[in-house]
Amino acid sequence: IDRKKYQLWFYQYPTGFHLDKSANALANSLILLKQRYGFEHMDVVAHSMGGLVSRGGIQRAANLAKTNFVAHFISISTPWGVPSMCTRTTVLIGWSSRTSWKSMCTTRSRTGSSSV
Numbered sequence: 001i002d003r004k005k006y007q008l009w010f011y012q013y014p015t016g017f018h019l020d021k022s023a024n025a026l027a028n029s030l031i032l033l034k035q036r037y038g039f040e041h042m043d044v045v046a047h048s049m050g051g052l053v054s055r056g057g058i059q060r061a062a063n064l065a066k067t068n069f070v071a072h073f074i075s076i077s078t079p080w081g082v083p084s085m086c087t088r089t090t091v092l093i094g095w096s097s098r099t100s101w102k103s104m105c106t107t108r109s110r111t112g113s114s115s116v
Contacts, residue, residue, distance in 0.1 A: 007037075009033065011026055011029060011050075013025065013026065013050075013053055015049065019049075019052055019053060019056060020056070022053045022056075022057075023052075023053050023054075023055075023056030023057045023059075023060060024056075024057075024060060025057075026053055026054065026056070026057030026058075026060075026061075027056075027057040027058075027059075027060035027061040027064060028061075029057075030042075030057060030058070030061040030069075030070075031061050031064055031065055034065065034069055039069070040069065041069050041070065041071040042069060042070055042071065043070070043071055043072040043073075043074070044058060044070055044072070044073045044074070045074045045075075045076070046073075046074070046075045046076070046078065047075070047076045047077060047078070048076075048077050048078060048079065049078070049079065050075075050078075051075030051076070051077075051078025051079075051080075052078060052079070052080075054073065054075065055073070055075070058070045058073060
C-alpha cells in the first residue's frame with residue numbers, strides 16, 4: 001500500500017455487544033476521523049460480522065453527517081444470509097452465547113431484514 005496515497009485505520013469492536021451499539025460506535029468514530037483529518041472520502045473493507053457492523057456504521061454516519069463520505073465498501077465473508085441460519089439449531093448452538101449473533105437473529109427474524 002502506498003502510504004503517500006493511503007492511510008490505514010483499524011476498527012475493533014467487542015463481539016459481545018449488540019450490532020446496533022457497535023454500528024453506532026463506528027459511525028461516531030468515522031465522523032470524528034472525517035472532522036479531524038478533513039478527507040473527502042474513504043474506503044471501508046470489513047470481514048465477517050464486521051461487514052454488518054460497518055454497513056450500519058456507514059449508513060448512520062452518512063445520516064449524521066448529511067453526506068456519504070464512504071466511496072467504497074467491501075465486505076469479505078460477511079454473513080448476509082443470516083435469517084436462514086437463525087432457524088438452524090446446530091448453528092444457534094455454536095453462537096448462542098454471542099450477544100451480537102442473538103441480536104442479529106432476533107432482529108432479522110422479526111423484520112426480515114437487518115436493523116443495522
